[in-house]
Amino acid sequence: MRVTPLCCESSSSPIIPPFCCGQRVSVEYNYERVDPSRWRSREKGVWRYRELLPDVKEIVSLQEGGTPLLRAKLSEELGFEIFIKDETRNPTGSFRDRLVTVAVSYGIPHAESGFIVASNGNAAASLAAYSARTEKPAYTVVPRLVEEGKLSQITAFGARLIRYGESVDEGIGYAEGLADGKGLYNITPESNLIGLEGQKTIAFELWEELNPTHIVVPTGSGSNLYSIYKGFVELLRIGAIDEVPELIAVQAERCSPIASEVLGVEPRAEPTKALGLYVRNPAMKELALEAISKSSGTAVLVGEDELDLGQRLLAKEGVFAEYASSVIIPALLKLSEEGYFEKDDRVTLVVTSSGLKGQYSESRERFSLGGTKLEILRLIEDGEMYGYEVWEALGKPLRYQAVYQHLRELESMGLIEESRRKGRRVYYRLTGRGKKFLEMMG
Known part of the structure; x- marks a missing residue:
């Protein structure tokens, strides 16, 4: 494996950033020496293709890859x-296991204090599992908006969960700072290409x-x-x-x-x-x-x-x-x-x-649905209504344009749908899902 161009700070750096000194960084191999016919006799999985993967001293695997x-x-x-x-x-239910087996295997010599990743859930769950195999700590930086199933995986495998920001973008720099401060090996793909x-x-x-x-x-x-x-x-x-x-x-x-x-x-x-x-x-x-x-x-x-x-x-x-x-x-x-x-x-x-x-469950909608949206649903439950009519019925110090935005969002969530049009008026009614949601709310 070789990295081109050589990274500005150190060609032996264990972290391979996507860009260095304004140039694209690429991980390359001696392609002339690769014979793909050798792959056929090997067990299926990520490491079947080892000639085109980084050299590692120890492979940490949960039998990932070779998927149907x-x-x-x-x-x-x-x-x-x-x-x-x-x-x-x-193994953990997502493609990120392919990334993590390589990143963790490569990173073990550089992870005396453990591993870290910024993730919207899947890579974090995967790192939690693979780091458990190494008996090294795992730190996972995940946003506030993340599915409960992924959080359950992270905590079940014993990783340290850090909630930061609304989307994963905000957590990348934070994870880089923690990696530097705590001496962690960072496998976040936006910070380190090795897992890709x-x-x-x-x-x-x-x-x-x-x-x-x-x-x-x-x-x-x-x-x-x-x-x-x-x-x-x-x-x-x-x-x-x-x-x-x-x-x-x-x-x-x-x-x-x-x-x-x-x-x-x-x-x-x-x-x-x-x-x-x-x-x-x-x-x-x-x-x-x-x-x-x-x-x-x-x-x-x-x-x-x-x-x-x-x-x-x-x-x-x-x-x-x-x-x-x-x-x-x-x-x-x-x-x-x-x-x-x-x-x-x-x-x-x-x-x-x-x-x-x-799975994006209705329980998540229950806690994320604002009060105004809930009021709108209860109004429409009594019969179809159009936007201006909803605005008047709410009787709130709220611009009627905001009501239309709420209606569009409720429609995108599948809780209401257009029932008919009369001139420029668009009438809305509850969907079956909307009715079920209100029943759940009691």
């Missing part, structure tokens, strides 16, 4: 081949099993998208493939800093039910954009009201995914309707994390 590739029933309906790469089968070498093995597995033409990837920070791209570029360099498959980034409409740039629309940076994709200012944005551009790919935006559909359709395939992964199905359907795919294409959907850890 399932042919989707949707193939028959849509008229082209669709496959699901089910990363929920990893593990994530890229998704590309190697896909090549061995399918050699896809398109790969649809849920995208928050952009690290997984870039990792997969790097993996295929390395397959290109060793002569295993002739071209890189098209990479398709999928983001939630409410948080779309990468996809919006690809599509040329105004970006948004608001909380979404797909919390794993809530990254307001991704440090790896430029790397993700490069991956999309150089693979001739594209991006898709998915609305909040499409997340449940995506989760249900994946469940019909036998895969239970969190909302952050479920975006791939609505994205696939949109592209199919636009005629983006051809009948001989081989499309892979990457499911990054299990619904068992990422």
